Amino acid sequence: MWGFITLLFLNFQGGMEVTTTSPPTTDNKIEVITPNEKLGENNLAYKWGKLALEATAKDTDRFNPRPTISSRFLGLIFTAVFDAWSRYDDKAIPVYMQGVERRPLQEQNLKNKEIAISYAAFRTMNEYYFTDESMFREFMVELGLDPDDTSLDPNTAVGIGNLAAKAVIEARHNDGANQYGEEEGSNGKAYFDYMGYKPVNSADENIDLNRWQSKYFSDGKGGQFVPKCLTPYWHKVEPVGLQSADQFRPGPPPMVGSKQLEEEVKEVVELQANLTDEQRALVEFMRDGPQSVQQAGHWLKFAQEVSVRDQHNLDKDVKMYFYNQITAMDAFIACWDSKMYYDYARPYALVHEFFKDEDIYGWGGPEKGMVEMKGQDWRPYSPSTFLCPPFPGYVSGHSAISGACGEALKLFTGSDEFGSEVTLTPGILTEPNRLGKEVTLEFPTFSEAAEMAGLSRVLGGYHIQADNIEGLKLGRKVARENWIFFKKHIGEPVISNHTSLSNN
Numbered sequence: 001m002w003g004f005i006t007l008l009f010l011n012f013q014g015g016m017e018v019t020t021t022s023p024p025t026t027d028n029k030i031e032v033i034t035p036n037e038k039l040g041e042n043n044l045a046y047k048w049g050k051l052a053l054e055a056t057a058k059d060t061d062r063f064n065p066r067p068t069i070s071s072r073f074l075g076l077i078f079t080a081v082f083d084a085w086s087r088y089d090d091k092a093i094p095v096y097m098q099g100v101e102r103r104p105l106q107e108q109n110l111k112n113k114e115i116a117i118s119y120a121a122f123r124t125m126n127e128y129y130f131t132d133e134s135m136f137r138e139f140m141v142e143l144g145l146d147p148d149d150t151s152l153d154p155n156t157a158v159g160i161g162n163l164a165a166k167a168v169i170e171a172r173h174n175d176g177a178n179q180y181g182e183e184e185g186s187n188g189k190a191y192f193d194y195m196g197y198k199p200v201n202s203a204d205e206n207i208d209l210n211r212w213q214s215k216y217f218s219d220g221k222g223g224q225f226v227p228k229c230l231t232p233y234w235h236k237v238e239p240v241g242l243q244s245a246d247q248f249r250p251g252p253p254p255m256v257g258s259k260q261l262e263e264e265v266k267e268v269v270e271l272q273a274n275l276t277d278e279q280r281a282l283v284e285f286m287r288d289g290p291q292s293v294q295q296a297g298h299w300l301k302f303a304q305e306v307s308v309r310d311q312h313n314l315d316k317d318v319k320m321y322f323y324n325q326i327t328a329m330d331a332f333i334a335c336w337d338s339k340m341y342y343d344y345a346r347p348y349a350l351v352h353e354f355f356k357d358e359d360i361y362g363w364g365g366p367e368k369g370m371v372e373m374k375g376q377d378w379r380p381y382s383p384s385t386f387l388c389p390p391f392p393g394y395v396s397g398h399s400a401i402s403g404a405c406g407e408a409l410k411l412f413t414g415s416d417e418f419g420s421e422v423t424l425t426p427g428i429l430t431e432p433n434r435l436g437k438e439v440t441l442e443f444p445t446f447s448e449a450a451e452m453a454g455l456s457r458v459l460g461g462y463h464i465q466a467d468n469i470e471g472l473k474l475g476r477k478v479a480r481e482n483w484i485f486f487k488k489h490i491g492e493p494v495i496s497n498h499t500s501l502s503n504n
Contacts, residue, residue, distance in 0.1 A: 037110060040308040044114045044143075045081070045317035048121040049304055051139055052077055055129040056293040062131060065288075065386070067397060068231045068332050069191060071296035072177055073128040075240060075329030076168050077121060082322035082489070084120035084164035088113045088157075089315070091491025095240065097167040100154045112157040113314055118145055119161025127169050176236035197232035197340070206349055209256045212392035213349040218384035227390040234336035240326040241478075241485035245337040248477040250470040253344050253394040264464040265354050268347045272381060272461050273361035273370055277436030279459050280426035283381055285441060286398060286456040287429070295398055296328035299405035302449065305420050306409060323486040324408050331404035331478045335397050338474065344394035347461050348387070351378045363461075366431045380461030383430055388462060395471035396463045399454035403475025404482075406450030411483050416445040450475070 040046065056070050079095050086092035087100055088108045094100070103112070118140065125136050140147040145158075152166070153159035174182065178191055186192035201213035203226040216224045235245040242248075254261035275283075288298065303324045307317050355375025362378045364371035380388050389397070410416045420443040426436030443449035454468040463471075487494045 037313050039311040039313055041304075043307075043312065043314045043317055045117060045314045045321065046304060046307050046312070047139075048081065048117065049078075049300060049317070049321055051136070052121070052125065053293050053297050053300060053304075055125060055132050055135070056297045058132055059129055060292045060294065065292060065294060066191075066230060067294035067296065067401075068234045068237075068336060069177070070294040071325075071329045071332045071401070072172075072237065074296050074300060075325045076172055077124045077128065078318075078321045078325045079240065080120040080124040080165045080168040081117045082318055083167065084116040084161045085113055085315070085318045086489075087160050088116060089490075093489045093491060094164070094167075095489060096171040097164045100160060100163055103160075110314065113318075114143075115145065115157035116161040116164070117314075117318060118143060119149075119158055120164040121161075122147060123162055123165030124168060127165070172238070175238040176233070178233070191231060193229070193232055195233040195236070197229055199229065200343070201349070206353070209349065209353055210345055211343050212345055214390060215348055215387055217387055220385050230389075230391045231336070232340055232391065234333060235340050237333050239330045239333050241482035242330045242334060243481075245333045246341070247481070248334055248474055249338055249341065250395060250474055253342060253466050253470075254464075260466070261350070261464070262354065264466060265347060265350045268458060268461055268464060269351055269355065269360055269362065269378065271459050272363055275363075275370075275381065275459060277426040278439045278441065279456075280381070280430070280436060281424050281439045282441055282452060282456045283460040284426070284429040285422060285424060286453045287382070287460060295401040296325060296332070296405075299324060299328055299401065299409075302405070302418075302420065302446075303409060306413060306418075309419070310413070319486075319490060320409075320412050323412055323482065324405055326486075327404045327408040327479050327482045328401050330482060331401045331475045332397065334474055334478050335395055335400040335471065336391075338395045338470075339392040339397075342392065342394050344392050344467075346388060346393040347464055348378075348380060350464070351461075352376045367434045369431075369434060378461075381430060382460060382462075393463055394467050395474055396454060396457050396467040397471070398457045399450075399463075399468045399471025400475040400478075402450035402453035403472035404479045405475075406446040407476040407479035408482070410446045411479065416447050418443050418446045418449055420449070 052074060056074065059070065083094035083097040086094045087103050090108065122136050122140055126133050137147040149158050150162060151159045152163055154163060173180065178186055178194055181188040181190045181192060183194040185194040185196065199214060200208050200211040203214050203216055206213050214226050217227055219225050239245060254264065288294070293301065300321065303320055307320070312320065352375060355378065358375045359372055360375050360378065361370050362373055363381050364373065382388065421440055423438060423440045425438050427434050443452065450472060454472050457463040458465055458468055484494055
């Protein structure tokens, strides 16, 4: 999708070399920028982040959207990067790497940090995005580093980077994600549902309207298929910073027969029938299209905007990506706990039942615009090849991950100010022969960006408001819990101003 948009950054200064100090961080610590240190998009942590996003987009094109899996890849890559970097910091504590001593002060320089994080990123990307190893090797060579150096010498930057990656890969080998198809009942197939989830409702028959029902997708070749539920066991994956997947499980969603559900389903229909060009653009921007990086990657892109805006050095980006991405990873785990615990319906099925045989207005499909239809013919504002996410609705993944990552960036920067803008053409990802006028979406704060992401899923017809609101709450709780974990691992206490920020 990002090929269709133009990102505009406020306070953009470009990559530059300075000999000054950065503004105080939220804990009043001064971060010293060494002379000639590259900042923003020119620092090496940023460049590895950009490469990770490219690999995520390629992975999506090869294997179709699998946001849970992508979030784990990114979370673990940046954990390995953090662990390698920690040995060249004066206080940081690694998450998984053990028995490797902190390097002496005279070795805590930018060159060693760059080498260590590069090997950590290279090894973990090879493990998780193995089909693009050649791309990672080319970047290592471009950096003047030997991709075939497998040293595990804990006294060298190369060895520390390799050890950090090794520790993360080994620690997460049997973490419940079933990456290697080794869970009992998976038949050796990677990411196979070893729990054997079976939906109560079939695509053809809905016997319990409160429960999730899959729908027929177009295969793009004139045929149809019913997608299976995506990673229904994901709540079994071990979190990084959370105590457990169900630590912040929300209360139940509104059930059939309740006034709340009736009103929220009606709201979805009315919102879609009156979609503006700006709202169409928002739905598409947050849904993502070709070269999608999924929700975790979307917020990594936002984090990289912050890096450019605030001219981060390598140290600051390593810490920000680590906190941002483990929070996205844990938010997915917590979100899937709620999804699979409640196994809740989506508007696609609810509208069909609530408005059956009634005349309503809704999106008629590509190039048709809003038309009068029977309630049972209603559909989300989405291409036929991906009509609706193939997993239960409550809570919204976009809301949970956006709430989590927006809160994480707010806590990390010490301010809710964002100031991002994106310009795009409505309809380009859904109905390219019925385009609207170019619009600019503004994200003045991290909180508003998260709320707009959540609202987009209601506007698109994928969720009711309960899914959205409770998802945002869940995500923000995850971010606050992981803030404590993050501060511990950078060797700093959680102080009162962070607590007050997190409660806003």
